Amino acid sequence: MGDVIVIDESEPGGQWRYGCPNGHTDWIKRDGMIQCRSCPHPKIPGRVSYDVVLDLKTGQQIAVDEVRVR
Numbered sequence: 001m002g003d004v005i006v007i008d009e010s011e012p013g014g015q016w017r018y019g020c021p022n023g024h025t026d027w028i029k030r031d032g033m034i035q036c037r038s039c040p041h042p043k044i045p046g047r048v049s050y051d052v053v054l055d056l057k058t059g060q061q062i063a064v065d066e067v068r069v070r
């Protein structure tokens, strides 16, 4: 287990350092997953879910469990 990463959405650039595995930053956290609004979904637009987020600065994938969104 790594350190818990806190993403403060009220901070400028807070959420935007992290993206879905395809690099989109237009996501929300819900039910222990993130939902990306920018990833194409075959049936339901805007409803693609992942259990990791991508740190756009380091290129590392981080388990959603280790991410807190304030």
Ligand SMILES: [Zn+2]
Pocket: 020, 021, 022, 023, 024, 036, 037, 038, 039
């Ligand atoms: Zn995406």
